[in-house]
Amino acid sequence: MKLAVIVSLTPWLQLLSVPLSRLCQSQTRLIFLPLLLVVGESLAAEQADNGQSEVPIRELVVTNSGSWKPFSYRNDAGEPSGMLVDIWREYAKANRVKIRFILTDWQHSLDLVRNGQADIHAGLLWSQEREHYLDYAQGLLGIESQLFFNQALLGTEPDRYLDSGGKVGVVSGGYEEAFVRREFPNTSLIVYASNEQMLKSAVAGSLKAFVADLQVANFYLYTSQEPTLFVPVRHLYSAQIRSAVKEGNVTLQEEIRQGLARIPDAEYQRILNRWMYVETVYPRYLLHVVLALLFLAVISYVFMLRRTVAIRTAELEAVNAELVHLAATDSLTGITNRRAFMEALEQACDSRSYDSLTLLLFDIDDFKRINDSYGHLVGDELICQLVQRVATLLPEGAVFARVGGEEFCILQLGMAESATQKLARSLLLSVGRAPFPTKVGELPLSISIGAVYAGPGQRDPLSVLADADRLMYQVKASGRNDLLFRRF
Incomplete structure (x- = not known):
């Protein structure tokens, strides 16, 4: 076919050897010049098509768990399926590459990327351990993990269960296993090769508690005979699922970043809607x-x-x-938690019926050093004792909440400005006046306070909280163990 094209164009190519001046002087120049342009364009187009068709399509090996519904799993026909699988198929279309999936156990999927047997891990959470052998691309979607209890365990305090050696199922090589080992070292872990094995064991009655991603657990439980047998009782963490490559493969890491950006937003949202809002909820x-x-x-x-x-x-x-x-209580200290406190603050700021609003925000100075030196158990002991000491100073009706690891808030309505300043000074002096007894001996503490006082009127709760937070960090920057007061 190519030879026929070349032979048919030979007379025209011979014309190209004719000097341009003679061709232009010819009486037929108005005919030949357009024909030459058409022939040139046809040759260029044919060469471009031939060149493009000769470039082989690149194949990328993508791995992930084979039983991580709805993110990645093998369907009844044994074919790769799930949200991440659909995303990487769209990646293949948008970037003209071929994707070959290897869906296996969690730990094996990590080993495949680390050993160079797979190019890309389709999606996982960042951890300090994985950082040693993986380089991550941008986040693909959000995920949150929960502790699930069998109905028979309802009424059991989750943290007490974990700290007292309660049996909890996790997946080998999963981020949940590393998280529970780090944050709740006394927990008795039952390790499974996959989410599917763990959830089958739970539904069968041989496992009373497990840790899993909320979407994953809902997907498996929903398709079981007893979808309400287990309920989430404690949020553990939220994070982003991110793709990853072998450490040092910067070229492929950047290629993935650019390639994911080529997936149309509408198509990406369609994939999320299909998997997140159809088969993984209870209604x-x-x-x-x-x-x-x-x-x-x-x-x-x-x-x-x-x-x-x-x-x-x-x-x-x-x-x-x-x-x-x-739902409204901090499990460690027994005081109000962050969610309930924010509801109380929003309700207070939306009201015009109060005479004044007082917000005190404080945290423990240099608390990280205490945890690093004596351990988290001693740190928790100090937090509980500080809460008990502060609670004795608070007026009736005050909302006292733990809003972070070592950060606390006090909300009071109807307090005079002078009383607000007096309360803040009392807190500062009470915490610092005497050390706190612990298992490792007496340890001193100090706090930094940001105090905000506002008269009647509707307020923005986030602005009030941000002002108190800004004042507290000004105290820390100037030496800690002090307070700053501001009136609106």
Whole structure:
């Protein structure tokens, strides 16, 4: 075919050897010049097409877990499926590359990238250990992990269960395993090769607690016979799933960054919507559960004694009250947690009925050194003792909350400006007046306080909190163990 094209164009190519001056003087120059231009363009187009077709499509080997629903897994036909698989298939289309998936156990997927047997890890969380042999690209999507309890464990305080050696399932090589070992070293871990094995064991009744990504657990539980057998009882962490390459492969790392940016936003959102909002949430069966409970309640009322019904109702109310309390309480100290505090602050700032608003924000000076020197158990002991000492100084109605690791807030309405300053000084002196007894001996503490006072009127809660935070860090910058006060 190529030879025929060359032979047919030979007369025209011979014209190119004719001097331009003679060609222009010819009476037929108006015919030949356009024809030459057309022939030249045709040759260039054919060469471009031939060159493009001769470039081989590059193949990238992408690995991940084979049982990490809905992110990556093998479907009933044994083919790669899941949210991350769809994202990397779109990556292949947008960048004209071929993707070959290797879906295996978590630990094996990490080893494949580390040993150079796979080019890309489709998506995982960053950890200090993995940083030694992986280089990460940008985040693909957010994820959060929870501690799940069997219904039989409801009412058990999650942190106490973890710290007292309770048995918890995790996946070998997963970030959850490393997190629990680091943050809750007393926990008895039961290690599984995959999420699928762990969830099957849980549904079968041989595992009463496990740690898993919320989306993953919901996906597996939803497809089981008992979707409400386990419930999340404690949020552990939120993070970004990020792709990764072998450490030092900077070229491929940059190629991935640019390649992911070529995926159209609409297509990326379609993938997320397909997997995140269709099969991983409860509302489909929640109505059936509620109707079943109502039906059982009616049957119980007809066939059981009123006294039995009253006892069951009282037990349910007690459990609900306990859950409400746990949702608003810091598990370590027993005071208000950050979420409940922010609700109280937003409600206060939205009201015009108060005479004044006082917000004190403080944290423990140099607390990291204490944790590094004596360990987190001693640090937790100091935090609990500080809370007890501060609580004795607070007026009635004050909201006292732990809003960070060693950071605390106090919210009070209707306090006079002079009383606000007096309270802040009392806190400062009370914490610093005497050391705190611990298992390693008495340890001194000091705090830095940012105090904000506002008169009546609607306020922006985030601005009020940011002002107090700014004042506190000004104290830290000037030497710690002091307070700064500001009135709006």
